[in-house]
Amino acid sequence: MSTDYQRSRVLLGARLRELRTEAGLTVREFAAGCGWAPSKVSKLENGKQTATSTDLDMWAVRVGHPEYAVELRGRLAGLESTYRSWRRQLAGGHRAVQDALGAQHERTTTFRGFSAAVVPGVFQTPEYARSVLSRYAELHGVTRDVEAGVASRMRRQEGLYRSGRRYRVLVAEAALHTRICSRAVLADQLDRLMSVNGLTTVELGIIPLTAEVRIATGDDFWIHDDRLVIAETWHTEMWLDSADDVALYGKVWAGLANGSVTGRAAHGVIARARAAIGF
Template identity: 45%
Template sequence: MSTTDFQTAREALGARLRELRVEAGLDGKDLAARLGWQTSKVSRLQNGQQTPTRDDLTAWATALERPDVEAELHGLLSGLGMKERNRSWRRQLAGGHRGRQEIGVKLTGSTTRIRGLETSRIPGLIQTPEYARVVLDGLAEFRGIEPTTEAAVEARMRRQDALYDPEKTFHFVLCEAALYHRPCPTDVMAEQLDRLYNLVGQARIELGIIPFGAQLRRSPAHGFWIYDRRLVIVEMISEELWLTGEDDVTLYERAWEWLSESAEYGTIARRLIGRARASLVGLT
């Protein structure tokens, strides 16, 4: 993990600590007194200026009488130490999806150009709340983890605020299958496709669709996300890959270029989305 992304993850952990304190109705001084710490330590941890220990996080949860969040906090801390490429979902999601979503909020906030490819589902950055809710519920059930769905959906929607930041640009490419694969009820999918249709042509947001019959220079083996030129994230079934090496980033950029050149944009993209939307008519 780069220094920037380490700090991003540490700030996400600090933000979660602050939120828990506020929910408990305590100010920093009161919490410090309960913990037997200096107030400055509470401040540093909340502001992402100091890395907590596991014992610090256990003490924080205990002082707030929230033993239910201890695993979540430990999972966020484990993420800070993941310098390796392979980042286990089991460790990252120890306390549910919320913590990983908060890291996504910070990561998106520190990036000016995001490129994303998805092969079979709608990207989180442009999901509707209901679509996101169904997807996160399903993932929690699949992984057998705590379904912190409402908090995770709230964080995912907050992350989408970045779409309206004039300093940022986004380029999404979806395989046409993502318009038809339904992890959700028909009405939820219809609303999601309506949102995609309306995103086509928006300022600073490019949305391309690779049609079923497109000729490809390289097939899309899996989805991936490129953050500026510093980080590529690949979501696998059991883990995420966080790739920061120059060779890895360059290779994924080449894959991105080859795939995005097969995508359709503008009027044709709208037509493809509209066709998928029309296919839902009459389904229950």
């Protein structure tokens, strides 16, 4: 069993435990209501056993929220997939998607990321994150659970203030101007981006529109240490862990970084975008 699969199973179990405790049920009470042995409940909650769709449907009914079955089945469907359909993932809600990313975040010391059209999630304000998640939810016809997704995304930002972490992030200048939110929200977001540019854990590179680049910008991606790449397309999120794939994305990142500006120069590009908003 892969480590990623097991970690995802543990996350599913933690969600099951959360729902049971919120319903005010002990393990024995819950098991009795389902006709299960208490040991089965414990194994599912601790990630020692993989739930079936029937188990998850029963769980949702037992905690008094049958509608949660969709979320739980979505989490189950995403356990092993390398190519993870956004529609299928979001069927489980935004929180499930963000929690899975958060689990990888906790395992990673050095991040190399690239974002072409929006400010990366790890730097987003809550209002900006809400706008981004809402727009993509509308695209895929799944608009529930946005607030839970925003909260989970905000928790990941705690890593910015932990010693030993390193965020090497590239952002295309176009992302500083993308009006995926209101002007006021974008202004606050750019203020936030300028502030994180000064953190000791962050190396922020901005790729100016006029930069000479070794490779054209493409889809957003994150390299987690040298073990995993998470890349996004319109319809799919790809989790790639082969040595060849990780090496390829490392070359792409280095090529993009060659055309970026950092430090005061990056701050200047962000400040000009901020001034253009007019607030």
